[in-house]
Amino acid sequence: MPPIFRFATCNPGWESGLKAEMRARHGEAVTPAFLRPGLVTWKVREGEKLELGGPLPVFAHVSGTSLGMAKTLEEVSEIAGRCEATPDRIHVFPRVLPENGFTAEEWESLDARSGEIAAVLRESGLNVDFSPPRHGDPVLDVILGEEGEALFVGWHRHDRFRFPSPGGMPRAILPDDAPSRAWLKMEQGLHYAGLGDPGSLAGKTALELGCAPGGGSFSLLTHGAKVLGVDTGEMDGRVLAFDDGKDAAFSHFAISAGELRIEDLPRRIDLLASDMNLAPPVALRYIERLQRRVRARTLLLTLKINDAKMQAQIPDFLERVRKLTPGEVIATQLPSNRKEITIVSLPERR
Structure with missing residues (x-):
């Protein structure tokens, strides 16, 4: 049986805090494996079964099971087939979320990228959509890195402790004339x-x-x-x-x-x-x-x-x-x- 990896995303610069929380929760059952700004993965010790329900670590935006890295959209479809449950929702979001939120133009660009990925998945027979997930729905997470970086693919089950929006980023645009951030x-x-x-x-x-x-x-x-x-x-x-x-x-x-x-x-x-x-x-x-x-x-x-x-x-x-x-x-x-x-x-x- 191949090893199991878990992942979680966070605000850049807080990866050590996230790792400390995971260590406090799971001890030696998990070992840090992969680290990029805003993204950490852990290898699960053989024979261990980590419960993924309940409140997320405080420093985590999204947490779930790692599936792999994809260099092409066709590879995303192939990797998505490794899910334990067939996902019917898809969340596409950047690894690094801007602290001042997305502009309208950035949301438009992200929507276009999300639509492109979803279209390829549908062509492969995976019928995913962007509607808000309900409790228990399996959600495919596709995380965008820097230009030229492979796509990170994972999945999670939605519950009441999680943002229904991709990456834990509500669709709120900071107005230019807001009194403060x-x-x-x-x-x-x-x-x-x-x-x-x-x-x-x-x-x-x-x-x-x-x-x-x-x-x-x-x-x-x-x-x-x-x-x-x-x-x-x-x-x-x-x-x-x-x-x-x-x-x-x-x-x-x-x-x-x-x-x-x-x-x-x-x-x-x-x-x-x-x-x-x-x-x-x-x-x-x-x-x-x-x-x-x-x-x-x-x-x-x-x-x-x-x-x-x-x-x-x-x-x-x-x-x-x-x-x-x-x-x-x-x-x-x-x-x-x-x-x-x-x-x-x-x-x-x-």
């Missing part, structure tokens, strides 16, 4: 939480800690939320004046999170978001104090991971968040995250 982080975080659809927050109230200058708030507003923003920094005028003709509106508490009084908040907070520029132990103290009172059903928290000490404490940070909500708590490093991770509580199963 926090807009993109919020958009990707909302997709990760299953709240990416237009109007997903209509009639909801969101409390955002560390909101200035307003990129994240602007995203929440455009999804229909009433936003209460807490930050001593100056807010972008478009956020302060936002009016969608419905209920979405912004209120600014120009104070620190520690100065915020519970009695000044409405009785119901549906979503608690945070992107404070504080060390995670400090940020979590403020989040804990507020969440124990407001009991928001959904948490969307960005924590700064600036050094190895903070990275080693990620499991502890997740455990603290789990104590704040009855919902399932998962974490990832979004493509737009730099030295940070995003933690989400899921009030309902996706």
Whole structure:
């Protein structure tokens, strides 16, 4: 029986963090085998059977079973035949995802490349499409490298812990006039939480800690939320004046999170978001104090991971968040995250 290899993709520069997570999960059952920026594979020790369901490693965007490298599209079809289950979905994405997202032109180019690969697969008899996968669907992953580099081919089964979009990259384009790139982080975080659809927050109230200058708030507003923003920094005028003709509106508490009084908040907070520029132990103290009172059903928290000490404490940070909500708590490093991770509580199963 040929050896089994697993793969995972990540933000470039975080491969060591991903390998450390895999080592902590699986010990000597896996050995690193292949490394490129944003992509790591492991050889599975003979006789070991790794469970691939459940939450992904925090630093992984996609994780599954390696199938091989393809120099031509015809080889992709041949390699796809090695899947344990016949895939009916295909995800095509670059190995290195841009932290500021794709432009409209880059999305168009990627769509064209995806269509070209899918057409060859269909000609070979593999009927794949690009519709969002459902729970349990086998998905063929085709990873694009640099020009002239062979295509990496793998596969995974979709579940509620995974982005339905290729490579874990939601189709969100950072507007040129966005108040800040926090807009993109919020958009990707909302997709990760299953709240990416237009109007997903209509009639909801969101409390955002560390909101200035307003990129994240602007995203929440455009999804229909009433936003209460807490930050001593100056807010972008478009956020302060936002009016969608419905209920979405912004209120600014120009104070620190520690100065915020519970009695000044409405009785119901549906979503608690945070992107404070504080060390995670400090940020979590403020989040804990507020969440124990407001009991928001959904948490969307960005924590700064600036050094190895903070990275080693990620499991502890997740455990603290789990104590704040009855919902399932998962974490990832979004493509737009730099030295940070995003933690989400899921009030309902996706």
